Amino acid sequence: MDRGNSYYCTCYFRVDMATTKRNRLPTSEYISGVTSGDVLTLSRAITLIESTLPADRKMSQEVLNGVLPNTGKSLRIGITGVPGVGKSTFIEALGLHLCKHGHKVAVLAVDPSSQRSGGSILGDKTRMEELSHHKNAFIRPSPTGNSLGGVANKTRETMLLCEATGFDIILIETVGVGQSEVAVKGMVDFFLLLMLAGAGDELQGIKKGIMEMADGIAITKADTENIKASKKARLAYQNALHLFPPSDTGWYPKVVTCSALENTGIEEIWQMIKSYEEHMTKDNKLIGQRQQQNVNWMYETINAELRNQFYENPKAMEMIKELERKVKIAEITPQTAAQLILNSKFEV
Ligand SMILES: Nc1nc2c(ncn2[C@@H]2O[C@H](COP(=O)(O)OP(=O)(O)OP(=O)(O)O)[C@@H](O)[C@H]2O)c(=O)[nH]1
Ligand SMILES: [Mg+2]
Incomplete structure (x- = not known):
């Protein structure tokens, strides 16, 4: 069997790129490599998009927009x-x-x-x-x-x-x-x-x-x-x-x-x-379906990002804990508690 022709990904183990040394190509090289059909660059581009490092996330989006x-x-x-x-x-x-x-x-x-x-x-x-x-x-x-x-x-x-x-x-x-x-x-x-x-x-x-x-x-x-x-x-x-x-x-x-x-x-x-x-x-039903999928993807991303920003806010979390206590002992209704925290979100 000719393994030389194989595109099979050679990383047989999961790599958390956030904990490994960054070894990145310039953005333009990802774009030109991928669009010219180079599978090794494809593998490296996928590793880039799988990274959770903020710098990699930013670069991933540039690469994705470039190949779009x-x-x-x-x-x-x-x-x-x-x-x-x-x-x-x-x-x-x-x-x-x-x-x-x-x-x-x-x-x-x-x-x-x-x-x-x-x-x-x-x-x-x-x-x-x-x-x-x-x-x-x-x-x-x-x-x-x-x-x-x-x-x-x-x-x-x-x-x-x-x-x-x-x-x-x-x-x-x-x-x-x-x-x-x-x-x-x-x-x-x-x-x-x-x-x-x-x-x-x-x-x-x-x-x-x-x-x-x-x-x-x-x-x-x-x-x-x-x-x-x-x-x-x-x-x-x-x-x-x-x-x-x-x-x-x-x-x-x-x-x-x-x-x-x-x-x-x-x-x-x-x-x-x-x-x-x-x-x-x-x-054009297929085009319509894909357009709708892309729009849904955008909303899903916005929703996920809003959630993350909210729940990662230490002040909001502090307030939620206190409200949780009050809700448990029926001091206020869950709805009021939710409204209080949502209103305050813009100040915290
Ligand atoms: N007889 C028969 N067995 C099959 C066929 N396809 C798969 N199998 C057997 O079914 C078992 C499971 O096959 P997989 O292809 O791993 O199933 P899978 O759905 O990918 O499994 P997961 O990834 O674990 O969800 C293996 O033992 C296969 O050999 C088939 O067409 N005929
Ligand atoms: Mg399987």
């Missing part, structure tokens, strides 16, 4: 499903399929809950071994962060950098338990839900909300003795989807079966994604 005209030219695909459903194995199969057809594929992850062995993708990197060595693929682990918002932001920014480097397909893996799938839905064009055929429990234990978010469902591990159950599950899910109101875009989610291990159904899923893209490109 070169972004947006990829198809962004989110892949979710419960732990162990087969997301990574599926991404390996789909990613390889696309690389073989000349696409350049970047694989990212949003998994704030994962503290195991350096992020979910690296944790099970063996599942993507072949893809990780393909010259057209780039795999980056889930960034660290103590909040979902922070992790999601870094993944969005990483996605933009990958696009500017020339990757035309972005695959984002996220675990479909908790809120990370909502964050990923808000940054991709197509959202694929992976499911397993269960013994008669096809529609149990599934969060309805996730199904409603999906643009497509793949019943995976449809191989060996699972084939029959998977076909049955496909019909059950397809029927269940009919019960949901149609989405604003007029797209009807489809359900397909696949086996990542046997490489079946992968092309069918790709065709489903392509017909979705075609549907969304008509009447």
